[in-house]
Amino acid sequence: MKATITSTAHYVPEKVLTNSELEKFVDTSDEWIQSRVGIKQRHVVNEGEASSDMSTEVAKSLLQKRGISPNEIDVIIIGTVTPDHPTPSTAAIVQNNIKAKNAWAFDLSAACSGFLYSLETGARFIESGKYKYIMVIGVDTMTSILDFKDRETCIIFGDGAGGVILEASKSNSGILGSILKTDGSGAESLNVLAGGSKFPASIDTINQRQHYIKQDGKKVFKFAIRKMSDVSTQLLKENGLSGTDVDLFIPHQANKRIIEATGERCGIPKDKVMINIDKYGNTTAGTIPIALNEAVEKNLISDGDYVLLSAFGSGFTWGSILIKWNSKN
Ligand code: COA
Numbered sequence: 228m229k230a231t232i233t234s235t236a237h238y239v240p241e242k243v244l245t246n247s248e249l250e251k252f253v254d255t256s257d258e259w260i261q262s263r264v265g266i267k268q269r270h271v272v273n274e275g276e277a278s279s280d281m282s283t284e285v286a287k288s289l290l291q292k293r294g295i296s297p298n299e300i301d302v303i304i305i306g307t308v309t310p311d312h313p314t315p316s317t318a319a320i321v322q323n324n325i326k327a328k329n330a331w332a333f334d335l336s337a338a339c340s341g342f343l344y345s346l347e348t349g350a351r352f353i354e355s356g357k358y359k360y361i362m363v364i365g366v367d368t369m370t371s372i373l374d375f376k377d378r379e380t381c382i383i384f385g386d387g388a389g390g391v392i393l394e395a396s397k398s399n400s401g402i403l404g405s406i407l408k409t410d411g412s413g414a415e416s417l418n419v420l421a422g423g424s425k426f427p428a429s430i431d432t433i434n435q436r437q438h439y440i441k442q443d444g445k446k447v448f449k450f451a452i453r454k455m456s457d458v459s460t461q462l463l464k465e466n467g468l469s470g471t472d473v474d475l476f477i478p479h480q481a482n483k484r485i486i487e488a489t490g491e492r493c494g495i496p497k498d499k500v501m502i503n504i505d506k507y508g509n510t511t512a513g514t515i516p517i518a519l520n521e522a523v524e525k526n527l528i529s530d531g532d533y534v535l536l537s538a539f540g541s542g543f544t545w546g547s548i549l550i551k552w553n554s555k556n
Pocket residue numbers: 254255256259260263264339378379382383417442443444445447448451481482509539540541
């Protein structure tokens with residue numbers, strides 16, 4: 228039995244932060260950001276708006292599009308590194324917001340790979356035969372951990388959420404395979420140091436700005452291209468395919484140059500590579516499901532198409548998932 232995606236949705240906050248606005252409080256330029264990263268603007272939450280709020284919008288839209296009631300959802304999995312609170316989980320808040328009273332719900336932490344890890348988990352639950360409908364959401368409110376004095380990070384990220392409903396495929400289509408990886412030796416290159424059990428919040432951690440995301444941009448850049456292209460190529464090979472067979476490649480939207488170099492290394496034609504980083508920036512666990520829903524809404528995917536997803540993020544975590552699209556099931 229294979230799992231298949233039968234509903235897609237996304238939500239981004241209304242408020243837009245352009246590169247020109249960023250120029251006013253950090254030493255950067257619209258020209259630099261567009262040429263080095265490929266971002267023109269990002270959406271950002273209003274004060275008081277959190278990951279559960281964006282996820283709830285996605286969840287409602289997923290249910291409405293699939294035409295099922297909240298009671299039918301068995302499990303809600305939310306990939307995020309910016310939960311509303313350390314506990315309870317964002318997934319529990321969403322479960323209550325949408326009144327999914329038969330669902331159990333949990334968050335999964337894998338940074339920019341959060342949606343792929345969650346999708347893999349949900350797909351295996353479907354394959355077990357125990358569950359019928361699984362809601363998988365990727366969401367991040369990156370502005371809650373951004374240092375607007377650090378030009379290496381604050382220009383890259385944005386806020387947003389996307390998700391899917393998974394159910395058992397009635398054909399041989401759906402999620403064909405996956406390769407997911409972790410290399411914890413990369414922890415120092417991309418992290419938020421404080422606010423957990425190692426460095427609980429204190430006056431010191433705040434003064435040292437340790438609640439913000441920090442990165443070694445150059446290292447992450449190189450690793451992201453190499454690791455995403457390696458697993459994507461291997462996954463295609465395992466399924467008897469090559470880059471030219473891919474109908475749509477939806478990579479994590481971290482940097483336009485990373486996206487283009489990864490597509491090239493996988494031998495995927497440029498016009499088959501989904502890019503929307505210009506509008507949203509890097510929304511961490513949100514990028515892939517947002518791009519997937521945009522692709523569906525723009526009719527860029529038809530049943531029978533090979534859709535390849537790939538991500539890389541903090542941990543390091545990375546991976547690829549191959550789908551033979553089958554939305555009508
Ligand atoms: N605006 C203007 N100039 C900037 C800048 C900014 N926001 N950030 C860095 N610069 C400057 C640097 O100081 C440097 O100046 P110098 O040559 O005078 O020393 C110059 O631009 C080039 O810096 P460099 O670090 O080589 O830039 P880069 O091309 O590597 O781009 C990143 C920096 C962060 C955009 C890039 O490395 C990247 O995207 N890395 C991956 C990060 C990522 O995706 N993280 C999320 C995890 S999935």
